Structure formats: structure tokens, C-alpha cells
Amino acid sequence: MTIATTEQTLPSSQELGAMFWRFVLYAGLVLLGFFFIVPLAIVLLTSLRGQEEILKNGVLALPSEVSLRAWWVAFNESCVGTDCRGMAPYFWNSVKLVIPATVISTALGAITGYALTKYKFRGSEFFFAATIFGIFLPAQLFLLPTAQLLGLLSATNIWGLVLIHNLYGLAFTTLFFRNFYVQIPDEIISAARIDGAGFFAVFWRIIVPLSPPIIVVTVIWQFTHIWNEFLYGATFTTGTDLPITAALYAVTGPKGGIRDYGVEAAAVVIAALPTLAVYIVAGKYFVRGLTSGSLKG
Amino acid sequence: MATINIKALKKSYGSLVVLKEMDIDVNDGELLVLVGPSGCGKSTLLSMIAGLDKTTSGHIFIGDNEVTRKHPRDRDIAMVFQSYALYPTMTVRQNISFGLEMRKVAKEAREQAIGDVAELLQIGELLDRKPSQLSGGQRQRVAMGRALVRRPEVFLLDEPLSNLDAKLRVEMRTEIKKLHARLGKTMIYVTHDQIEAMTLASRIAVMRDGEIQQLDVPRVVYDDPSNLFVAQFIGSPSMNFIPVRIERHDGATQMTLVPAPEQSVSLSAKLDYPQDGRDLICGVRPEDLRLVSDGYPAAHNEAVFSAVVDVIEPTGAEDLVALSIADVGINCKMRDASNLSPGDNIQIAVSEEKFRFFDPGSEMRIRFRENLIESSAA
Numbered sequence: 053m054t055i056a057t058t059e060q061t062l063p064s065s066q067e068l069g070a071m072f073w074r075f076v077l078y079a080g081l082v083l084l085g086f087f088f089i090v091p092l093a094i095v096l097l098t099s100l101r102g103q104e105e106i107l108k109n110g111v112l113a114l115p116s117e118v119s120l121r122a123w124w125v126a127f128n129e130s131c132v133g134t135d136c137r138g139m140a141p142y143f144w145n146s147v148k149l150v151i152p153a154t155v156i157s158t159a160l161g162a163i164t165g166y167a168l169t170k171y172k173f174r175g176s177e178f179f180f181a182a183t184i185f186g187i188f189l190p191a192q193l194f195l196l197p198t199a200q201l202l203g204l205l206s207a208t209n210i211w212g213l214v215l216i217h218n219l220y221g222l223a224f225t226t227l228f229f230r231n232f233y234v235q236i237p238d239e240i241i242s243a244a245r246i247d248g249a250g251f252f253a254v255f256w257r258i259i260v261p262l263s264p265p266i267i268v269v270t271v272i273w274q275f276t277h278i279w280n281e282f283l284y285g286a287t288f289t290t291g292t293d294l295p296i297t298a299a300l301y302a303v304t305g306p307k308g309g310i311r312d313y314g315v316e317a318a319a320v321v322i323a324a325l326p327t328l329a330v331y332i333v334a335g336k337y338f339v340r341g342l343t344s345g346s347l348k349g
Numbered sequence: 350m351a352t353i354n355i356k357a358l359k360k361s362y363g364s365l366v367v368l369k370e371m372d373i374d375v376n377d378g379e380l381l382v383l384v385g386p387s388g389c390g391k392s393t394l395l396s397m398i399a400g401l402d403k404t405t406s407g408h409i410f411i412g413d414n415e416v417t418r419k420h421p422r423d424r425d426i427a428m429v430f431q432s433y434a435l436y437p438t439m440t441v442r443q444n445i446s447f448g449l450e451m452r453k454v455a456k457e458a459r460e461q462a463i464g465d466v467a468e469l470l471q472i473g474e475l476l477d478r479k480p481s482q483l484s485g486g487q488r489q490r491v492a493m494g495r496a497l498v499r500r501p502e503v504f505l506l507d508e509p510l511s512n513l514d515a516k517l518r519v520e521m522r523t524e525i526k527k528l529h530a531r532l533g534k535t536m537i538y539v540t541h542d543q544i545e546a547m548t549l550a551s552r553i554a555v556m557r558d559g560e561i562q563q564l565d566v567p568r569v570v571y572d573d574p575s576n577l578f579v580a581q582f583i584g585s586p587s588m589n590f591i592p593v594r595i596e597r598h599d600g601a602t603q604m605t606l607v608p609a610p611e612q613s614v615s616l617s618a619k620l621d622y623p624q625d626g627r628d629l630i631c632g633v634r635p636e637d638l639r640l641v642s643d644g645y646p647a648a649h650n651e652a653v654f655s656a657v658v659d660v661i662e663p664t665g666a667e668d669l670v671a672l673s674i675a676d677v678g679i680n681c682k683m684r685d686a687s688n689l690s691p692g693d694n695i696q697i698a699v700s701e702e703k704f705r706f707f708d709p710g711s712e713m714r715i716r717f718r719e720n721l722i723e724s725s726a727a
Contacts, residue, residue: 239434242401247495248422248451257447261438 098317099123103305106313122314126322129306130315132299133291136306139319141292142299146279146326149210149295153217154274160218161225161270166259168226169233170241171251180230186223191283194220202288209293213285217278224277225270232266233259268337276327296323351412351425351502351535352377353398358407360393360559367393368559370407376551380529380536384546385556386582391539392507394556398537399428399505411503422451424503427496431508433488435480441491442476448499466494486517493528504536510545522548543583547571555579577712580632580705586669586680589638592709593631604631606654608675614652616701629715630707635669637703638681640689641696651698658693661686672697 063071098106099122101115109116128138135141168180194216202212236259244254285295303319305312331338353375360368368390375381383391396402398409400421409417416424427448436444442463449459467473470490480488489509496504509525510518526549529536540546546553547567554564555578563575574580580588592607595616605613607628639645647653656672656679663669668686672679672695681697689695706715 237432237434239430239432240436242396242399242421243428243430243434243495244436244447245401246399246421246426246428247448247499249447253451258436258438 095317095320098313099126099321101314103312103314111313122312122318123322125306125312126303126315126318130312130319131304131306132294132302135292139296139299139303139322142294142296143322145210145293145299146296149213149217150275150278150326153214153221153278154271156214157218157221157225157274158267158270160222161227161229162260162263162267163255164222164226165229165231165233166255167251168230170236170238170254170259180226183223183226186220187227191220195283195287198284199288208288208290210289210295212288213295216284216288217274217281221274221278224273228266228270228273229263232263236262265337265340268334272330272334272338275330279327352410353503353535353537354408354410355394355398356408356410358394358397358409359405360390360397360402361405366559368397371559371561373554373561373564375535375537377535378533379551380538380549382546382550382553383537383539383556384541384543384553384582385562387541388558389556390559391541391556395428395505395507395537395539398503399426400424425501426503426505427499427501428505428507429492429496429509431511433480433492433512435488435491435495437480440477440479441472441483441494444480444491445476445494445498448495452499462498466498469497470494485513486521489513489517489521493525497528497532502534504534506536506538508540509538511540511542518545525549544585547583553583555582557582574705575714577630577632577707577714580707580714584634586635586682588632588634588705589679589681590630590632590707591674591677591679592628593706594626594628595706596626604652606674608677612654612674614654616652616704617650628709630709632705632707633679633699633703635680636682638679638697638699640683640686641698647696647698648700650701652701652704653696653698656695656697658689658691658695660691661689663687 094112097115098111100118100120101113102117102119102121105116106113126138127140127143129136130138132139132142164183168176198216202208202216205212205215207215240258241254244258249257280297281295282297282301285298286301289295289298300319300323303316305315353373355371355373358368358371359366371394373381383394385391393402397404398411400416400419404417407417408415411424411426436447439447445463445466446459449462454462463476464473467476470493472487472490472494475483475487475491480491483491489512492509506525510521513521522545525538529549538545538549550567552565553567553570555562555570557578563570563579565573570579570583574583574588577590581590594605594607596603596605602616603613604616641647641653654674656674658670659673659678660671661668662671663686668683670681670683670686670689672681679697707713708715
């Protein structure tokens, strides 16, 4: 008994060692967390400070006076090249790009994923493998052929980007939907076919109602990727057709000339805001959708 | 009027042959049970009748129509799956209604039909629930309801009771039998459970390795198995088998147990077998063996063997006794084995006509001459 109680009050050297390593682990995690949050914090803080204050106190300082001036200027008055209408038109460019590209690529992925799992045909496994191969091909590889294609279609604008993101995104969306639909028992599809449903009736009435978890995952994935995409945006569009990521590269303060750190920081935050918002609103569904397993009814 | 005629049906995946050339004729209103161990091709055959699997060659007729290449919806069939395959996002009502909607049945007619089926299967209070809120037995009923509501000519049931617990399985078995009697529709029922097969079937088709071993009414399949496989597959506990040697001396037929050569009995019946002195396999059902006692001595047409009691398993209604003759295990069903104990040496008797003989090489049944004459006369 006495031995047991002393053991409880005085931790053994083994337990002390475990506590020490636990402390080291948490300290390391806190440090890493700090490391990752600092850039965002600096950008956010800078976007709230005035230009004179930044020049006087340096970039790494807390705001002495909080002001939304830089945000307003960045959105409405900043210049991209010679165009001084602010980030707004480029923001809307990205919105016009991301919505159709996300919606169409998700819908197409759902249909191809469904066909590849539930209407297998000779060679369907090869088709799937070939589609998935697209994921592993680097985007730069497509630059030249894509440029020629878009030139041929005279689509070096937002709609060209919509097309490209649909084609490139189809590999991902097909993979997501295919892996989700593999878990749906084939007997359900057989039952529906005997009940009289054809390819699209099964899709709409049986498959789509089961799909919300994977639709959320795919939409978030496509939305963030397309919104954040820079290479295609910078390569295939020019002037006022640039998406926000490409425009951000060239943003300056109003009237050009002197760098306005506050405005640049605000422009960065504006460009990042939609994807942040999507993660904050739907992030838990993303995790839930990725980990959702059983579909047993 | 829905007969099902299967003519020279084959199925293979590349070089793997799943169904060898198969001919089956199912009569109108019959309940044909396809039974066999897993991998025997019974579910594949059912899928091909349903139109879910393509045929490699051969023809399938339902009624007067050839349906070999028709879409499942155009075959006038309904199917019940082992997993029930209910649509998970739909309520019970929508599940049952789906097939009618796909066939463009008017709303009032659908409501009427759902009401009828719900009453028949007593699932009225479940109509607004989702499948995930149902117990196994309830799901089974809904799956039946979904099949019944369209009033098809043919019902295909793929191990519909396998996912239920033992008690519910027996209940639902009776219900399916009642339903069949009431509807009078043609049904094909796949199971690996030979008791289900025996209790439900108008006729049983015993399958192995993509071939039908025997197709007949349950009583004949049980009493008159056509080969060793059918004999051991049908019946629980399984038929007992012991290697024997048959010899003829002066017109009498002598049967000697190969594992226990000192045990030999003479048979009054003559075996229709061309050669003397060949080894055969003798089969006897556990319920055809009985204990010989002073109060119930062996009769003149009974063969008597000595055996040692190994284990006694009371099941309530009867006692299951595991015996051994030499090192061959023999199961025996007795009404009351309470006066026996393991290690006892006992005498067991069996009527001569209960012996079933099989060729050890071909595994085919070898019949008594008398039986052959009788059956050819009939």
C-alpha cells in the first residue's frame, strides 16, 4: 500500500522523462503554429495601418491607429498596370471564372465517377487510370498546347480559363466521385434498373441524393484551386481579363509610383478572403466528407 | 401465364466458365429453388434471368417472349436482394413507389397499390421511415413490398433471408411460402441453405460448379439423390457415408464394411452392377439408423452393425448421437439416447432399402435392380 502511494505522489524517472518529451512536443507545436500564423498576421495588421506609420515604424509593428483606408483603396482605387479601378473588376473576374468552372467540373466528375463505377464497360479501368494520370501531370506541361488551343478558339479570356479548369479539374473530380461511388452497393443500382430506371434516372434519383458529402468536398477543392490558380491566369489572359491572383502580382497604390504597403497587404487579404471564407464555413463538412465511410442504408 | 425456359445457357468470364450449358424449364406458378454451395453459379444464373448479367450464349424465355437481350425493366420481373438494396435516401413509401413512378403509373393508382402492399405485409406504420430506421426484418418486408407492388409475373429472390437471425428467418420463410401460395406467381429462389430449399420449393435444382446435379421435387431429391454430392448437400445432419465392398456368393449379395472388414451383412436385393468385388460408397441418412435393444430386436430385412458412442447432443425433440465404426464417423438421430453414454458399444440397425450406393469414382448413384425395374415400369 505505502509503496503504491509513494509511486503516485512522486513520479518515477520514466514518467518524468515522458513529461519532459511531452513538454518539448507542445513547445515545438506552439512554435510551428506561430511560424505559420505570423505571415497572415503581419499582412492583416499591415492592411490596417496608414502609409506614414508604416514608413516611420517599419513593417513589423502593431498599428498605432486602426484604419480601413487601405482596404477601400485596394478594392476601388489601386492600380493594376495602368488600370486604376482597384481590385474590384479582377475580383469579379475571378468570381465569374470560379463559379462555372467549379460547378461544371463537379457535375462532370459526378457523372464520370458514376459511369466508371456503376456502368462498367470494357476498358473502364483503363479510362479511369488514364483520367487519374492527369492529376500527376505538371500544369506547365500543358502551357504550350493549351495556348495553341485557346488561340484557335479565340478564347484567351475568362471563358478560356473556365474551359481549361474544367478539363484539368475533371481528373480530380472524377477521382473524388469515383472513390465515393465505389462504396455504394451495386445491388442498389441493380434494384433500380429492375424497377425500370435508366442511366440518368438512376443518377438523379439514387446517386445524386447520396452525394452531398462528396459534392461538398469536391466544390471546396475545386473552388480553392481555381481561385488560387496563378499560372494559367497569368499566361492565358491579359489586361482587364486577369483573375485576381494574376492582378495581385501587378498591384500598386493609387496613381501608381510609390509602393503603398497597406494597400498591397489589403489586396492580398481581399484575394485570399473567399477561400478563407469557404474553409471557415464548410471546412468541417470537408473533413466529414473525406472521412465519411458507410453508406449502408 | 409465366413459364421460364432456359435453353443451353452459358456464362463465362474469359476462360473461366461459370455456367456450363444449362437447360431449365420452370412451370407457371412454380417456386423453383436453386441451391448449392457458394460459387456454384446459382446467383449468376439468377442475375442472367433478371438481365443484370449478360449471357455468353443460349436463350432465356419468360412466357412466350425471348428476353435474353432485353433490359431488366422489360422482363416483367421483380427481384429481392440479399442485402435488400433499399434506396437509402428514400422513405419506405418512396422505395415502394419508385418502380411505379418509373413505369409512369398515375399518382392515385400508386397510392392505392402502396396501400394494398403495406396492408398485405403489415408495414403501414413504417411508410414514412427511412431504411436506416428499420430493423432487419422490417427491411426484408419492405424489399418484398417493393417487389410485390408492381405485380410482376416472375419473382426472383436472391438469398432473401440470409441476413436475418435464425428465428426471424423461419418466420419469414413461412410468410414467403404463404405469399407464394396466395399470389400463385412463378418464383425462382436462390439459397445455400438446404432447409430453406426443402421447405419452400415446388422443385429444387441442386447446383455445383455451374452444373445442375439434380432437379426434382424436394422429396425425390432427398430420398433419391442422383449422386454423392446431392446426397451429402441435402439433409442436416448430412447423410452418412461408409466405403463398402459388394460380393456375390451363390446368388446372395454380401456387403462388407471396408474400414471394419469383420462387419459384413447379406443383402436380399440384387445390385444392378456389372462387376463383382468392387468398392462402393454406401450412404444412410441419420434418421434411418436405429438402436437395437432387447425390447426392439433387429427385423429380418434390417442390417445390423456395431458401433461405439462418441458424443450425444440432445436437441430437445430428438437426440443426435455421433458414433464411430472403426474410424468412420456416423451420425444418428434417435428419439431418446438418454440411456447411452460415450464409450458404449451398441448395435445399430438400418432397413436394407434405406441404403444408397454410389460409385466412388464417378460419384454417381448405383441403384438396386428392383428399383430400376419399378421405375422403368412406372
